[in-house]
Amino acid sequence: MKRHVKPAAGRAGKLVGILLALVAPLAGCSLAPVYTPPHTTLLPMSYKGTGPFVLAHPDDELAHGPWWNMFGNTELDQLETELDAANPDLKAAQETYTQARDVVAEARSQLFPQLSAQAFASQNAESAHTLFHSLASSPSLPLEEASLGYGAAASWEPDFWGEIRNRTNFAKASAQATAALVATARLSLEMELASDYMMLRGLDAQQAVYTNTLGYYRDAVNITRLRYTGKIGSGLDLERARDQLATAQAADTDIEAQRAVLEHAIAVLAGQNPSTFSLPPGDLKPLTIPVIPVGVPSELLQRRPDIAASEREMAAANAAIGVARAAFYPNIRLSASFGFEDNGIGLASLPDSLWSVGASALLPLFEGGLRRAEEQQSWSSLHQAADTYRSTVLKAFQQVEDQLSLTTKLATEYKQQSDAVRASVKAQDIAMQLYTSGLNDYLNVTVAQIAALNAELSKVQVKTRRLQAAVDLIGAVGGGWSAQDLPTPDQTVPFQPIAMRTSPQDEHTR
Structure with missing residues (x-):
């Protein structure tokens, strides 16, 4: 038995060895184009807008970590911390990165041999009248017999054309892009919470204005009533005063409704139930407008997570070209199996052994233009990713310039509005004094009251917009994020091929 097995095994081994020797020099081949990150050459030396910011050196950027600390408000700090810890939308976005890493592991697994083991046991019986097997012709053949066996198999697809490596590179770049998109989602949610908080405190400040104004209007109603009762004022004056009071009360109630809706939105962003969440009334005074170091324009490309995501999508599209090109070449696969089979329990003996060694190659000859269409599609996807990258960069600069211009104009507007409040x-006060002295018509008082109320409300609204513009400017320059926060390609691999299996919950908490 040994005489027959060894030569056959030797011949099969020689054939596989010859095949490996022929194709081994191609093992490092990759058909993907050489990828170089895009470079935007027409970057300005400085931003056009001016405002409460610092034109910093390249290494002078927003500090990493909680950027909202710049506003000096402990309540905002607490809300943002709760958002990062419990916001369900952010948690869902983070799961997309976990899934993207698992896709990397799936693609990478094809680089390694696939091993399997099997065992079987069966009891088999045939009919006594099976063709060529009757009791009359061959009574000694058994009608029932057991079959037992076990063995192992291995298969491997050598990555001669770089298809598997490019699939892995595609998955790694896609996972990096997903990580950057998660950072973009986190920054967007943090900005939304901060902006809503500024708006809520702005509404509180407007309510404080209405509280003072309503007291003033009630005094005006009393004055006009006394003058009407004393026959020195008209009923028209009294009704105008009442109208002013009722209109202001209605506007104050509307602000209460807006505040309630904003409070609910803040609760959801912080991962809390709106039914049990509340923020006591506050003011804009504890919120300071920070000085924001925007850096130089060339650094913006390294500080925006959405730009990093767009660049990584380009890298993934480049790797996809290598996958499409590899489809034009033979698909080579090596396989081997070995085991034992017997009709009893004495399996581990050479006469009961069985084995197989082989290699296969599949080369597409004619598929109606399928491969060419896939390659052209991959090139088009790369060009599309490049255009998307350029669009993302341009929009990023637009957002920075918008917020720089807005912060400048709002700062000037706030000073002007403060002057308007003092004058109105x-x-x-003068109009009311003249009216009580009988030297002025109450219509002039009404006009003066409307102007004063609108001026004070506008002042509060401008300060609220200044705070929101500061939030938007911080977000426009990346919120302290940098390309160094992006995971490396190796960091997107969730685990090594030979590693102890853990539960999905353990992987989730890593």
């Missing part, structure tokens, strides 16, 4: 309040 003084005019309101």
